[in-house]
Amino acid sequence: MHPIFNYELYIFDCDGVILDSNALKVRAMKEALTALSFNADLVNQCVDYFANNFGKSRFHHVAHFLDHILNIQGSDRKNIEQKLLSDFSLQCRELYLTAKLTPNFLEFIESLPGRKYVASGSEQGELREVFRGRGLDKYFIEVYGSPTNKSELIKNIIDTESNTTAVMIGDAVSDFEASQSNNIDFICYVPYSNVRGRMLSLAKEHQFQMIECWPQ
Numbered sequence: 001m002h003p004i005f006n007y008e009l010y011i012f013d014c015d016g017v018i019l020d021s022n023a024l025k026v027r028a029m030k031e032a033l034t035a036l037s038f039n040a041d042l043v044n045q046c047v048d049y050f051a052n053n054f055g056k057s058r059f060h061h062v063a064h065f066l067d068h069i070l071n072i073q074g075s076d077r078k079n080i081e082q083k084l085l086s087d088f089s090l091q092c093r094e095l096y097l098t099a100k101l102t103p104n105f106l107e108f109i110e111s112l113p114g115r116k117y118v119a120s121g122s123e124q125g126e127l128r129e130v131f132r133g134r135g136l137d138k139y140f141i142e143v144y145g146s147p148t149n150k151s152e153l154i155k156n157i158i159d160t161e162s163n164t165t166a167v168m169i170g171d172a173v174s175d176f177e178a179s180q181s182n183n184i185d186f187i188c189y190v191p192y193s194n195v196r197g198r199m200l201s202l203a204k205e206h207q208f209q210m211i212e213c214w215p216q
Contacts, residue, residue: 002215004187007114009161011154011184013055013170014120014127014145016192018136021099022171026051026194028091029061032084038070045069051194055121055174057146058088089126096130102192108214109139115161118143119153121174150178158182176202187211 016022029050033043046065053061062084066072072080109116117140120127124145131137144153158166168179168186171193179186186208188199203210 003209004167004211004215005111005113006165007167007185008164009114009157009166010112010116011119011157011166011168012116012140013150013168013172013175014118014122015054016102016171016194017169017189018102018105018118019096019099020102020192021095022051022054022192022194024095024099025054025092028095029088032087032091033065035087036080036083042070052198053172053174054194055150055170055172055178057121057149058085058123059147062088089123092122093126093130096126097133102189102214104214104216106139107216111216114164116140117157118145119150119157119168119178120145121150122146124148150174151181154178154182154184158184171199173198173202176206176208180206189214 012018015025026047030043030047033046046069049064049069050061062081066077066081118127118131122145124143127145128137128143131143137143144157154168166184168175168184169189170176170186171189173195176186176188188203188208188210190196190199190210191212193199200210202208
């Protein structure tokens with residue numbers, strides 16, 4: 001039996017793991033930034049940061065754009081922040097309804113033992129609405145998201161599900177770091193990762209498992 005079936009508690013990231021939505025969200029962020037008429041080079045810098053730091057919340061990303069790349073200060077900052085978040089959120093709600101499930105995910109999760117949760121960098125209310133709308137909520141005890149950071153989400157889940165063997169399944173550096181901070185195992189589902197090379201390097205260094213497809 002594949003070792004992934006040996007856990008009592010499974011915590012899943014969403015984007016690039018449950019849904020093939022990484023590329024869609026990167027495009028959505030680029031469109032939201034472009035709509036505000038920022039310089040194309042600055043937009044590309046923001047998008048690069050966004051893609052390479054997937055798993056962190058949109059609130060983190062937008063604050064980073066405004067503070068460290070776009071250098072927006074003063075009275076305009078709050079208005080621009082709200083417009084960016086609103087536009088990106090609207091696009092996410094639409095793309096989540098059409099994004100494909102990663103291949104064979106439903107067969108995989110139905111075959112898993114143990115209890116299952118989602119801990120995502122996506123906004124929690126939005127994500128729960130989408131999971132209900134697509135009938136995915138029935139596979140999980142609960143669906144959690146931002147603005148609470150991923151490490152804290154995992155901690156809260158582990159505190160609720162005490163004395164169990166647990167694993168985080170993700171595709172980003174933030175997923176790995178959140179698992180490390182909570183002393184649980186990590187498995188990287190790599191086919192849709194924005195940072196495949198970085199995850200391969202981390203896997204060699206820290207000896208976690210990389211999978212190219214869901215085991216059956």
